Amino acid sequence: MADMATLVIDDLHVSIGDKPILKGLSLTMKQGERHVLMGANGSGKSTLAYALMGHPSYDVTSGSVTLDGEDLLALEPNERAKLGLFLAFQNPKEIPGVSVSNFLRQAAQSVRGEKISLRDFSRSMSANMKQLDMKPEFARRYLNDGFSGGERKRCEMLQLLTLAPRIAILDETDSGLDIQMRQLVADVVLAQHERTGFLVVTHYEDVVQQMQPDYVHIMTDGRIQMTGGIELAERLTAEKSWDWVAEEA
Amino acid sequence: MSSLHGFTRDSVVALSAALAEPDWLLAKRLEAFTAFEQTPYPDTRSDEDWRRCDLRRIDFDALADIATPNGATASAVTAADDAVGTATFVDGTLVGSRLNAELAAQGVVLTSLHQALPSHGELIRTHFMTHCVQPGEGKFTLLHAAFFNQGLFCYVPRGVQVDGALLAQVELGGGSLLHHSLIIVDDGARLSLVEEYRSAADVTGLSVPITEIIAGRDAQVVYAGVQEWGPKVYEVGVKRVLAGPGAQVSLCTGNLGGKLSKEFIGAALAGSGSSVDLLGISFPAAGQHLDQTTVQDHRVANCHSNLRFLGAVGDKGRSVFRGVISVHPEAQQTDAYQKNENLLLGDKARADSMPVLEILADDVKCSHGASLSHLDNEIVFYLMSRGLPRGEAQRMMVAGFFEPVIEQVPVESVRARLQHAVAQRIDNLAASHGGLL
Ligand SMILES: Nc1ncnc2c1ncn2[C@@H]1O[C@H](COP(=O)(O)OP(=O)(O)OP(=O)(O)O)[C@@H](O)[C@H]1O
Ligand SMILES: [Mg+2]
Numbered sequence: 001m002a003d004m005a006t007l008v009i010d011d012l013h014v015s016i017g018d019k020p021i022l023k024g025l026s027l028t029m030k031q032g033e034r035h036v037l038m039g040a041n042g043s044g045k046s047t048l049a050y051a052l053m054g055h056p057s058y059d060v061t062s063g064s065v066t067l068d069g070e071d072l073l074a075l076e077p078n079e080r081a082k083l084g085l086f087l088a089f090q091n092p093k094e095i096p097g098v099s100v101s102n103f104l105r106q107a108a109q110s111v112r113g114e115k116i117s118l119r120d121f122s123r124s125m126s127a128n129m130k131q132l133d134m135k136p137e138f139a140r141r142y143l144n145d146g147f148s149g150g151e152r153k154r155c156e157m158l159q160l161l162t163l164a165p166r167i168a169i170l171d172e173t174d175s176g177l178d179i180q181m182r183q184l185v186a187d188v189v190l191a192q193h194e195r196t197g198f199l200v201v202t203h204y205e206d207v208v209q210q211m212q213p214d215y216v217h218i219m220t221d222g223r224i225q226m227t228g229g230i231e232l233a234e235r236l237t238a239e240k241s242w243d244w245v246a247e248e249a
Numbered sequence: 250m251s252s253l254h255g256f257t258r259d260s261v262v263a264l265s266a267a268l269a270e271p272d273w274l275l276a277k278r279l280e281a282f283t284a285f286e287q288t289p290y291p292d293t294r295s296d297e298d299w300r301r302c303d304l305r306r307i308d309f310d311a312l313a314d315i316a317t318p319n320g321a322t323a324s325a326v327t328a329a330d331d332a333v334g335t336a337t338f339v340d341g342t343l344v345g346s347r348l349n350a351e352l353a354a355q356g357v358v359l360t361s362l363h364q365a366l367p368s369h370g371e372l373i374r375t376h377f378m379t380h381c382v383q384p385g386e387g388k389f390t391l392l393h394a395a396f397f398n399q400g401l402f403c404y405v406p407r408g409v410q411v412d413g414a415l416l417a418q419v420e421l422g423g424g425s426l427l428h429h430s431l432i433i434v435d436d437g438a439r440l441s442l443v444e445e446y447r448s449a450a451d452v453t454g455l456s457v458p459i460t461e462i463i464a465g466r467d468a469q470v471v472y473a474g475v476q477e478w479g480p481k482v483y484e485v486g487v488k489r490v491l492a493g494p495g496a497q498v499s500l501c502t503g504n505l506g507g508k509l510s511k512e513f514i515g516a517a518l519a520g521s522g523s524s525v526d527l528l529g530i531s532f533p534a535a536g537q538h539l540d541q542t543t544v545q546d547h548r549v550a551n552c553h554s555n556l557r558f559l560g561a562v563g564d565k566g567r568s569v570f571r572g573v574i575s576v577h578p579e580a581q582q583t584d585a586y587q588k589n590e591n592l593l594l595g596d597k598a599r600a601d602s603m604p605v606l607e608i609l610a611d612d613v614k615c616s617h618g619a620s621l622s623h624l625d626n627e628i629v630f631y632l633m634s635r636g637l638p639r640g641e642a643q644r645m646m647v648a649g650f651f652e653p654v655i656e657q658v659p660v661e662s663v664r665a666r667l668q669h670a671v672a673q674r675i676d677n678l679a680a681s682h683g684g685l686l
Contacts, residue, residue, distance in 0.1 A: 053634050056626070077633035078642075086634075093631045097649025103635075106645065110636035142652075159635060 005031040005068050005084060005166040007197065012063035014044075014051045021047045023222035024063070029215075031166045031197040034189065036208050038201075038233065039219030040242050045201045046090050047222075049171045053087045054080055067167065082111055084166030088156035088173045090201075094144035100155065101125060101139040104162050111163050128161040133184060149176035157188055160196075168192075169199045174207045186210035208233040218245050225249035253315040258282055260315060261395050268363050268399060273374060281384040281394030288388045301569045301601060302511050302540045307483045312455035314424030315341075315396055331662045332443075333413035334359045338428065339420045341398025348415075356406040359415055362431060365402040372404065377431055381461040381491040381517070389485045393427050393457050400429030405438040407465070414441040414471075414662050421448040421456060421482065428458040432472065436465040436493070441660045442472050446506075448479040456484040456507075464496035466520065471499045473663045475670050478506035480536070487513045492552070494520030501658050503670050504531040504539050515544035518552035518580075528654045529558035530667065532674045533566035534681070540569040545587065547580040547613075556587045559654050561647055563678050564595025572617065573605040580610050587617040592650050594624065594678075644675050 007029050014022035021044045029035050039045050051058040052065060054077035065072040067083050075083070095103070105121045125139060132154050144152050153173050160168055170189070174182050189198055189211060200211055208216060208230055216233055218226040225245050226232060235244070253260040261282050265275040290309075291299040334348035336359050343361035358365060366373060378384050384394035401417050419428050434440045448454060456478065464470045474488055484507050490498050502514055516525040525545070533539040545554040560568045572587045591600035602619040624646055632642035648671055655667045 053630075055630055076639070077630060078636050078638050081634055081636040089631065093625075093628050095628055095631070095646070095649060097652030098645055103632075103645070106641065107632075107635035107637060110638065110641065142649075163635065 005197065007085075007167045008064075008066045009052070010064045012048075012051070012065065013061045014047055015059045015061050016047070016057060020061070021222055022051065025219075025223055027217065027224060029167065029197050029199060032194060033215070034193065034198045034200065034211055034213040036200045036202060036211060036213040036216045036233070037219060038203065038208075038216065038236065043219045044222045045219060046171055049087050049090075049169045049201065052080075052169065053077055053085065078110065081163070081165075082113070086160055086163055086165030086168040088153075088160060088168065088170045090171040090175075092144050092152045092156055094142070094147070096142050096145045098143050099140055100143050100158075103143050104159065107159065108162050125162065128158055131161065131188065132157055134158065150178060150181055153177055153185075154181065157185055161188065161192075165196055167197045167199070169201070171201045172203070173200075174202050174204065182207060183210065205233040205237040220245055254313065256285070256309070256313045256392065256396060264315060264396065270363070271366065271370065274366075277378070277384075278395050281391045284385060285388065285391035285395050288391055290388050298513075298542055298571070299511075302509070302538070306509055307455065309455070312425050312453070312483070315398070315427070331413065332416035333411065334415040335418065336360060336401060336416075337418045337420070338399070338401070340422045340424075341426055341428065343399055352409075352411060355409045356404075357409060357411060358402060358404040359417075360402055361399045362402045362429060363399045365404075369402070369404060372433065373402065373431065376433055376461065376463050377429075378459070378461070381463055382459050382487050382489050389457055390459065390487065393429070393459050396425070397427045397429040397459070400431065401444070403430070403432045403440070403442060405434045405440045407435040408437045409435075410439040411441065414443055414660055417442065417444045419444060419446045419458075421446070421452060421454045421478070423452050423454050425455040425457070428456070430458070430460040432460070432462045432470075434462070434464050434468040434470050437467045438465065439469040440471070441663060442470075443663055443666055444472075444474045445666070446474070446476045446478060448482055448506075450479045451481070452479050453481040454478075454483070456482055456486065458484070458486040460486075460488040462490040462498070462500070463493075464490055464498050464523075465493045467495040468493065469497045471501070471658065471660050471663060473501040473503070473658065473667065475503040475666060476506055476510065476512075477503075477670060477673075478510070480506070480508055482507045484510040484512070486511070487515075489513070489515040489517065490525060491517045491519055492523035492525055495522040496520060497523070498525045499528060499657075499659055500525060501528040501663065501667070502530075502541075503667055504529065504541060505670055505674050507537065507539070509538045509540075511540045511542075513542050513544070515546060516554055517546045517548060518554060519548050521549050521551045524553040525555075526657065527554065527556040527558070528657055529556075530651050530654055530671065531558070531560040531568055532563070532671065533560075533568050534563035534674070534678050535565035537563075538567045538569070542571040542573065543587075544573045544575060545585050547574075547576045547583045547585060549577075550579060550581045550583070552580065553584040554586070555584075557654050557657070558589045559592075559651055560590070560600055561592040561594060561650055562598040562600050565597045566599070568600040570601065570619075571603045571605065573607065574615055574617065576608045576610050576613050576615070578609040581612040583610060583613040583615070585613070585615045589619045591619075591621050592624070592647070593621060594647070640679060644679065647675050648672060
């Protein structure tokens, strides 16, 4: 398809303070594809996610990121969202005083650049919540305030469904979810595959199996060391270590 | 009514005559005036209640034109479709009122003090500045007792339930306004009432209001006072509820406007089993000094009070909170809580918070807490990552900061009014400084 969005990350270097974290990371992904990113704790997966979304503490020292040729790095986080980028946070923040529904409606209006009537919004939100097996009263609760770990993750998915991004990064959305919810998230990802390209960060092979990815990337020390298919995840399970990655890369 | 200049004895006499007051009321004014003259203004260096409040900024003589009606009708009056009754005061005179006919038939009264004098004179005489707020408490209560204008009188007879809210609007066109509100909710009755105070942006004035709420046995009262004076108005006011046995009261205050405002907000828990929630929001912007002293006065055993005051302070704004919990020796089994939280929007925003516990009984549960915070940049980023521009994200967070208190207000229309007032403040702040921060 000609209008498929493409995210191109080229030789990206990112530091926090003066500590280099990403050391030349390159990755290209298209809307409609599913990529899995695996890697050691502290290897820089969340750093990549934050840097792509434009977190101010993450300094891009060199390299480029484009979405459909547009320079993402020059944009504010909200402008990136408007272009169709989405990040499901590993640790979503709680925001007392701001209800889920009020927040989501404003977010949807900002991303789409148009008013959405309360009626239309409520209708689509109910449908999305149903898809995620969320009780209606969640809409009235304050965003993530007092939510369990799993509820927060589900709420991230609700935001994803509401904003319908072209490229979505799921940063360990599976962690903290029970078996049934993991399957539900995988189902949502699979159901969305035509309109969204996914970069799924996970530590678990069974999640990789559920996601049926087109590519699996293995990251150590701030770089993607290997790219392949599900067999890489299976190998990880078998080896129970990262040593082979360094040896074979 | 001719204009009255100066806080003088002549003004007292002229004002009382113009309002055709009975002798007892004139005598009460004159007694207060005599004491007023003998009482110095509070010493802001030594008096704890006034220590951070610079009264020298107020030119009392220049402002001592006692506000009188100038023929104008209320400009600030909003259509209050949701209110079951309204009363509108402009420069100290009732210019219009309406009340649901059913409520009127049940004996509910919503009018001015002076219009109610012929029919409810004894009730007024019993409760007007006698046992809730007393003239002799200080310089400004004396000033008020000597020069009060035609204030609000609201009465709900025994057992009558007012569904929906009553609304009183108070507008100041200049000079001094000493608005009095006497709200009496008799035994077993229920009332929700909102008072809104407004003035145009260019009006210079002095406001010395007193609101007295008398809640009878098992009465249920929700009161909200929303102060949105323009930026050139000075204010020293008192809002107090006297809670009878088993009364349940929510006393909510929005302190938003004014150049310098000092409010004493209090609950006197005078009847066993009474319970009062004190909910407050304040939002000083650049150049504003909003100062609040709260008093949870537990006079008898078995009462409960819970205070939560939230303040957002704009850059170069100043907020002072002094929260007194006073538990009398006989007030055993008291539950009293106090929490003051401030959100600083800018490096030059300043908020002081001082709890004062005077606990003279031994079997009590009391706690207090205060916090200071800034907008969390991680949350700003989170909201921006969902498409909200930075300004919108900050706006949402400031509005959200007030929500935990606003949502505790038990009446929907009252909540909506408070939310609207906060939203307007945020808009003003965002517009005047090109951003909240
Ligand atoms: N704010 C920060 N200040 C200093 N160091 C940081 C900061 N944030 C992350 N780091 C460091 O950057 C490195 C990469 O962290 P990152 O969160 O990207 O890892 P990750 O691959 O997502 O790990 P995990 O699998 O545990 O989620 C780590 O060494 C971490 O300690
Ligand atoms: Mg991580």
